[in-house]
Amino acid sequence: MKPRDRIERFVADTKIDTSDKRDRQVLGEVLQAHKDSRQGTSQELQPHIWRIIMNGNTRKLAAAAGVILAVALLITMSDWMTRPAWALAQTIEALKEVKAIYIAGRVHYPDRQIDAEIEIWATAHTDDPAVSGDFRYREGDDHLCIASERENLTYVYDQYSKPNVNVVYITEGLNRRGPIFPSGDMLEEFKKAAENWQEEYRTDPATGRPCVYVTFAGPAVNTARYWQIQIDLQTKLPVRAAVWFDEPRQGKPHYEYTDVQYNPTIPEDSFKFSIPTGAQIIDCRILRKRIEGVPGVGVSVAGLSCEEAGKKVAQAYWQAVIAQDWGTAQNLRPLATDPAWDELAALYAANPPTELVAIPTINHLNDPGTFVEVCCVVRFKDGATRRSLLNVDLKETAGGRIGVVAGTIGPDFYEAN
Amino acid sequence: MLNDVLLIWKFRSGDSDALAKIYEDHRHNLLRIATGLLNQAGAAEDVVHDVFVQLAQSPERLRLRGNLRSFLATCVVNRVRNANKAAQRRRTGGLDQAEAVACDSPGPERWILANERFTMLRNALAELPYEQREVVILHLQGGMKFRDVAKSQGVSINTVQSRYRYGLDKLRSLLDGEV
Secondary structure, eight states: OOHHHHHHHHHHHOOOEEOHHHHHHHHHHHHHHHHHHHHHHHHHHHHHHHHHHHSHHHHHHHHHHHHHHHHHHHHHHHHHHTSOOOOHHHHHHHHTTOOEEEEEEEEEETTTTEEEEEEEEEEEOSSOTTSEEEEEEEETTTEEEEEETTTTEEEEEEEETTTTEEEEEEEESOOOOSOOOOOHHHHHHHHHHOEEEEEEEEEOTTTOOEEEEEEEEEEEETTEEEEEEEEETTTOOEEEEEEESSTTOOSOOSEEEEEEEESOOOOTTTTOOOOOTTOEEEEHHHHHHHHHTSTTOSEEOTTOOHHHHHHHHHHHHHHHHHTTOHHHHHHHSSOOOTTOHHHHHHHHHHSOEEEEEEEEEEEOTTOSSSOEEEEEEEEETTSOEEEEEEEEEEEEETTEEEEEEEEESSSSOEEOO | OHHHHHHHHHHHTTOHHHHHHHHHHHHHHHHHHHHHHHOBHHHHHHHHHHHHHHHHHOGGGOOOSSOHHHHHHHHHHHHHHHHHHHHHHHOSSOGGGOOOBOTTOSOTTOOEEOOHHHHHHHHHHHTSOHHHHHHHHHHHTSOOOHHHHHHHHTSOHHHHHHHHHHHHHHHHHHHTTTO
8 A cells, every 4th residue: 555545544544443422412502402492492483473362352253354365465475476487407407418609708907097899708517517618708809718628628818918927828737717517416516606696578679588687696797796697488598697786787787698508619729739839838747746845835824815825925935035135035036047147146236226116917817837926016116117017926835835936927127018 | 524414413403312422423633733723631631621612512513524523623723722812922932932731630520531541642743833733633533534624724725735744754753663
C-alpha cells in the first residue's frame, strides 16, 4: 500500500470512544427536545380549535358556518387550482435531458459604460452533467473564454485599449467563466440562497406562450443579485433570464439572456482556441510550476477573499518597492523575468515609485484558473502617475494560502490615461 | 441512501425511534469530525450536542440532497466555522494556534474518551492550516466529494484538491513511522 493510501486509511478509520453514560444523557436531551418541539407545535393549534367548538351554541354555529364557507370556497377555487401550476422540481427534471445549450444575450457594466453582446455554447461534462465540459463564452469582441474538456485546458483571451492589452491566459483544468451548466443543481442552489422568491403566471408577450416569471434576490453576479427567470409552462425549461444590480429591476440588467436553445447543433470548432496574432501568452501552468520551485516566497493570504488577497499582495509589493526593500520585493515577485530583476531594479531606480495612489480595479476574481489581475495606479518621482497591471497568483502551500506577484500584463508601466 | 431516506421520512413523521437511530449511527463520527476541526474536546462536544438538538427541534429543515452522513458533517462544519469566527473575535490568534485541550481531563461531564490512536491523529491534524484540515476531515471522515467541499468552502475544486494534497503530505511527514 502506498504511504498516501495508508494515511488516508488511518484518518478515515481512526475511531473515537465515548462515555456510555454521556451518550445516554445526550440522547435523552435530544429526544426531550424533539418531544417538546412536537408538543409545542400541536399545542399552538389544538386549544384554539377546541375552544371554538366547545364555547356555546353561537360559537358552534359560527364554526359550522366556517366549515361550510371553506367548502364553498374550495369549490369556487377549483377552477383556479386546475390552472397549469409549476414547481421547481419539474424544471429540474426537464433539465436532466439537456446535454448542450446555446445562450445569447447582453451584458451591461454601468460603471465602465460597456454594453456588449454575449454568447455561450456549452455541453454537459461527461462525468458530471451538473457542470459544463466544453464551454465557450464570448463577450463583445474583446473577451473570449474557451474550456476544452478533451484538452483539460481553459483559454481566456482579453483585448482592450487604455491600457493596450492583448493577452491570452492558458490554465490547466476547466476553469469556466460565466454561468455553470444550467442544471437542477444550479437551480437548487439559487432556491436555497434566494430571498423573496415570487412566482407570477403570465403570457409571454413575444411568443404568446404561458410562462411563470420567477423573481428573487439570490447569488450575486459581480454585485448584481436581483434575478428574474422566465420558465415556459409547457416545456418547463427556462427561456429567458436576467439579473439586475437594484430593485425594482428596471433599466438595463447586468446580464440578460434572451435567446436560449436546448440541445442545439453545435458549430464545428466552437471549442477550439486559436491564439490571436500579437497576443501576449501567459501560460499559468508554466509560471505556477516555476513559482513552486522557489520555496518560502509570498505573503500569507489565509482566510481572505480573492479581492482582499489581490489587494494585500499588491500593496505589500509596492510598499517594498517604494521603500527600496529589494529583498522583500523579490520575495513577493519571485519570477520577475519580464524584464529580469536587475533590469526591473534599474527601471525603478531611474524614476523611483513614490506612492501607490489607488487600486481602481481587480479583475478575474471568479476565474479560478487565471491570476487575479490587480490594476495599480502608482506615482513616480517625476510626479507622473502610471498604471501597472499586476498578475497575482493565490496558491495553496503546506503552510497555508499565500499570494505572489506572478508578473505583469504587458509592460511594467502604462501611462495612466 | 435508501435507508437514509426511509429513516428521515420516519423522523420527519414524528418517530422518535428514527431520531434515536440517527443519533446512534452518527454521533461517533460527528464527535470525531468536530474534535478534529476544533482540537478542543469540550467545544466539539458542545457543537455535536447542539447539532442533534437543533435537528430534533426542526425536522422539517432536514432536506437531504446527498447522504445523511455528509449532511450532518456539513451541519457540524458550519457550527465550527461560527465558533471559529466567535473565537477570532475574542482573541487575536486563530484556531490554527489553538492549544490542544486533553480530552481525558478529569470530570464526570466528559463525553469523548481518549484513545491513543485518536489522540495521535488529532494532534497531527492540529498542525495543519485550518482550511487543509477541513478538507481532509470532510473528505475522509465526512464522506464528502471534493466538489461538495469546494461548494461548502466557496473555492474552486482545484483549490480543494491542492489543500487536500498538502494536508495529506503534511500528515504523512508528521505521522511518518507511526502509521
